[in-house]
Amino acid sequence: MSLPDSAPQRQALADRLKAAGVLKDPKWRAAVEAVPRELFLTPGVFLPAEGGRWNPVTALGAEPKEWLEIAYSDNSLATQLDGHLTSDQTADPVTGVPTSSSTTPMTVVGMIEDLEVGDDHTVLEVGTGTGYSTALLCHRLGEDNVTTIEVDPQVAARADAALEETGFSTWAVTGDGLLGHPRRAPYDRVIATCAVRRIPYAWVRQTKPGGIILATVGSWTYGTGLAKVIVNEDGTAEGRIIGRSSFMHARAQAPTPLAGDLSARTAYPDTERQAKLPPTLLQEWMPAFLAQLAAPGAQFVRATGSDGAQLLYLFDAERESFAAFTEDASGWTVRQGGPVALWDDVEQGLVAWADADQPDISTVRLHITDAAHTYWIGGQKISTKRRSHWIGEKHMLRWEHRLTKPRSDL
Template sequence: MTARQRAEAGRDRLASALIANGSLQPDWFAAYHAVPRHLFVPDTVWPGMADGVRQGHAVSRREDADAWWRAVYADVPLTTQWDDGASTGNTRGTMPSSSSSMPTMVFSMLAALEVAPGHRVLEIGTGTGWNAALLSHRLGSANLTTVEVDASTAADAHRRLARAGYAPTAVVGDGAAGHQPTAPFDRVIATCSVRRVPRAWIEQCRPGAVIVAPWGPEYGGEAVVKLTVEQDGGARGRFVHSSAFMRLRAQRATRPNSRAYLSEPWPADGVRSTTTLSPDELGDWAAMFAIGSRVPGVFPLTERYGDGSYTLWLHDTAVTSWATADWEPGGREEFEVVQSGPRRLWDEVEAAWRWWNERGRPGFERFVLRVSPDGAHTVQLD
C-alpha cells in the first residue's frame, strides 16, 4: 500500500469515527479533508493510551511505517516531545511537553469556538501546527495568529505549515501574553490548560469574543471552558466537556514533595482521626474538579506500596498544612486520617466532596466560570 493509499484510507476511517461521535461537524468537513493529519506528525510519536493521560511506546515511521500510519489516523493524542526537548530519540521521558491532540478533542474545541468568515483568531500553543492549518484553511492565514513558547517545536510547525501552503502570523513567545500587534481578536483557542485565564487573552479581545480553553483548578480535574468576553472586561461561560491537556508553561507548578511538610518523621505533630469516605472516591476526574473549585491552594499526591495499598497526601501550596488518608484493599469501611497545620485539609476536601455528592455528582457541563475584571476566578454550579 502506498503512502497516498494509507493516507486516504486512514483519513476516511478517522472521519467516520469523528462524525459518529459528533465531534466533526459539517462546517469543518472541507478543512478536515484539505489538511491531513499526517502532514503535521513527526516521524517518532508516542500514542496515547485509553485513559488519555498515559503514553505507549515510541512508534517510528522509519522502523514501522504501518504502526505509524495506524497511530496517526487513530483517535488518540500523540506525544511529540518530552521534557521540553531535553529527552531525545525513542526514549520516553519524564514529562510530556508537546503533542498532537486527540482528533475528537481538536474538532470538539473547534466546534465550540464557532468561527465565522472574517473572524480574527488567536491560537495559544502551535504544537505540531495541525490545528493552525485547519483554522488557516477555514478562515484564511491572514486571520490567524498562533503562538508557541518552544522555539524548536515552533520551527518544525512553521515548516509544516509552509509546506502545506499556509502562512499565519506565527510567533515564538509566551502564550500567556497573547499577541498585541495583531489584536483585537474575535476568538481565542488554547491547546494547553490553564489554572487562571491570562488577562492578556481577555484584554486583546473584542467584547462578545469567545475564548475556548482547557481550565483546571490546583487540586486537579480539568474541562474545556467556553467564555464570552463581557463589556466590563470580565468573561463568563460554561464548561463544555472533560479534557486533559499539558499546562501552559508559564503556569506550571513546582510542587514540593511530602517530606518538605514534615519537621519530623510522619505522623509528626499530626492529629489522628477516621473517616468513612474512601480516598478512592476522590480520584474521579469530575470529583477532583469539583473539589478544586471549592478548596483553593490544595493539591494531592499519592504514595503507593507494593501490596496495593496507598497513602493519599494533601498539601497546601503555602507549605503550612498537610493531611494523609490511608487506603488498603479489603473492603474497609473506615480509613485513618492524619492532619497537621492551620488548615485541616482532609476536612476541607471531604466537605467539598460531600457537597458535590449531595448534588447528584454534577458533571463539568453543570459548572460556570466567571473571570471578573480584576482577574478573580469563580466557579459556580449552575
C-alpha cells in the same frame, strides 16, 4: 522516502468524526479532509511501551502504511519527552514525561466546533504544538486570521515548518501564551490547547466583546474541565464548564512532582479525625474538579506504605499545608497540618455536592474579572470577600479564587 497520498485516510477520519457527532460543519469537514496530519508529526512520535517506557517511531523509519495508520489513529501521540527529546534522537525505548503531543483528532475537532467561528473571525490559538489544529483553523478562516503562539522554540520551529510545507504562512509566534499576543488583538475567538489553572485575564482583555474563550481549566493532570466563556462589554467574562477535558498544562504552570520523604512531610499534624467521605473520591473526575476549586494550590498524591497499605495525601506547598489519609477497619483517618485545613475545605464542598444529588461538571458556571474567578453550581451569585471557599445554601455551591495582586499571567 515519499509517503502515499493520505486522502483516503483523511476522508475516513472525517467519516469517523461525523459518525461520532463531533464533526458537524461542512467547512470543518473540508479542513479535515484537506490537512495531512502526518506532516505535522515529523520527525516522529513516541508510542507507549511496557514498563512505562516510550517506543520511538519515526516517519522515515516506519513503513509508509504503518506511519499513516499511526497518524490517523484516534489517539493522542506524544511528540516530545522531557522538554527536548524527539523520536529521531533515540532508537530504543526510553523513559520520560511527555511535554508536547498531537492531541486526538476527536478532541481537536470537537473544540474547534465548540468555538463557533464565523468566516471573518480572527482567532488566537495558545499552544501551537504540532501545528495540526493551526492548519485546520487556517484552512477554515484564512492564514491571516489566525495567530498561534508556542512557548517551546523547538516545538514552534517544527510546527512552523509543517505549516509552511502545507501552504499556510500564518502568524506563528514563539512566546508565553499566558500573556496572549496583544500586537494582533483584539480577537473574536481564543482557544487554548494547553490546560491553565485559571483563564488569564490577558486573554479576556484581548478578546472583543461578544467573543468566545475556550480553555481547559484545572491544576491536576485529570479532573479538569473545558471552560467556554463570553466576554462582556464591561471587561468581564461569563460562561460555564461544557464538559471534561484533558490537556498538558502550560509550561509555566505544570505541576512539580513532590520529592523527598512524604511521611516526614506529614509527621507533625495539628489535627486528626475520621474523614466523613473517603479521599478515594478524588480519583473520580467530578470530585477531583471540585477539589481543585476548593484547594486550587493542592496536589493529590498516591503512595504505598512499607506494609503495602495505600497512602493518600493532599499537599499545598504555597500555603505549607497538608492532609494525610490512612485507612483501617473503621474507615479513613485524616491528619491535617499547616495554616489551612485542606481536607476540611474539600470535604465540605463534596458533602454539599452529594447533598445536591451530585450534579455533573457541565452544571458549573464561571465568572471572570480582573481580580477574581468565581465558580458556582445552582442558585445565583452572591458577594464575598474571602479568597477561596465554598457556600452550600439551597443546593448552591460557590468558590471564589481572588487574586491578591491581579496579574495577566494568572
